[in-house]
Amino acid sequence: MVDHLLKANCQTVHLGGFSDQLPPALTVNSGDRISVETYTGFNICQQAPVAFVTPELIEIYHNLPPERRIENGPHLLTGPIYVKNAQPGDVLEVRLEAISPRLAMGFNAIRSGWGALPKDFSEPQLRFIPLDLEQNCAEFPPKSEIYIPLRPFFGILGVATTETNRSSIPPGVYGGNIDNPELQAGSRLFLPIFVPGALFSIGDGHSAQGEGEVCTTAIETSMNGTIILNLHQNLSLTTPIAETPTDIITMGWGSTLDEAFESALKQMIEFLEKFIGLEAKDSYVLCSLAANFRITQVVNSPQKGVHGMISKSTLPQTFKFIRDDHF
Incomplete structure (x- = not known):
């Protein structure tokens, strides 16, 4: 096993979707451990407080190369990670060892025309929500004494397909925007592989989310993670399966x-x-x-x-x- 650090910068992130044409941000062997950085909030940088916007995110916002802007999704993803010897028909195991917020701040957005009740809540609204990382909770609404336990996870865990430019918004058999809060640290996700190297990307950190994610977003948070990628060549899956403890x-x-x-x-x-x-x-x-x-x-x-x-x-x-x- 080799330990890698994959930092988020203009050469290692991509915006809006997945593509099999992206050069790998990192190449690993099966069984390697990766400490990975992710950022969120690309599209709301100019409206965000200082506690949310780091110099690294500002650099990405201003200088992300055009070829790393893939599709129309809002998600900033770290990757892709190329796994040596991975071939279509194999299975990629993503072992989630650790997940933690990068910053003590997240955001939630109601987007016009989206959400479970778009006609009832049609006005867009952007809120920034402080995170109490010591008490592992967030108070919302402010001064309400309603405390939401933090259960951080990555909303997007996915591989590329032969579809050259695929939006990051819809999930599917490739994983992608799963938004499943059960995928906490200590879980494993198994994804079918569609292209050589798997080309795995990760991002869309959520500090807390109710099942349904009804208003369109969770507490969207830049997130650190530690993952291990294992290749299974004797396992056949057509859709993702996950295992928790x-x-x-x-x-x-x-x-x-x-x-x-x-x-x-x-x-x-x-x-x-x-x-x-x-x-x-x-x-x-x-x-x-x-x-x-x-x-x-x-x-x-x-x-x-x-x-x-x-x-x-x-x-x-x-x-x-x-x-x-x-x-």
Whole structure:
């Protein structure tokens, strides 16, 4: 294992989307550990207080090369990271070892025409929210004595596809803008690989987010992370699967919540068939008895998200999704 530091600067970040044409910001071997910096708030730099805008972010804002502005998404992503020997059809494991806010400040934005209730809340609004990193919480609204526990995670964890310019907004089988708050430090995400090297990018830090992310954004926060990237060449997946210390998580997306739920359910049934050895009908019943399906997000147009969770304590004691003493 080799330890790497991937700092966020004009040569290592890209804006708005994924592309298989981007040169790698870093090349690693399977099993390497990467300490990675991410920034958020590219589009609101000029409106942000000093506590939010660092000199590094200002430098990126003013001098990001045109070729690193990929698509129309608002997300500033660090990467891509090229994994040696990764080929289409393989699986990339992203092990999330540590996640922490870079700054004691985040923002939340209501965007006109977006969100779960765009007609009811049509006026755009930008708020900056201080973070109490010692008490691990944020007070919102200000002086309300309502304290939100911080549960930092990366909203975007994804790989490039053969689609040269893909917006960072919708999630999909490549991962991307998953916005799943269950993916805390100590979790693993498994992504299908579509292009040589995988070309993995990370960003969209969230300090706290309710399931649904109904107003369009969370507490959006520049974030530090430590990850390990493992390559699995004997594992076949068509959609992402995650594992936390307590649960297996499947993910579904669709233009409606019904479609997203159906997709997450089918993925859970397929997981139980493939990795537990159950028949389809028994898997279907077990989902009804023991799995929980939750709304991930309803705002990443055109893809709403639902994730299914089944406790590993329910599964056979001999079950190991991918052998790892970390779990």
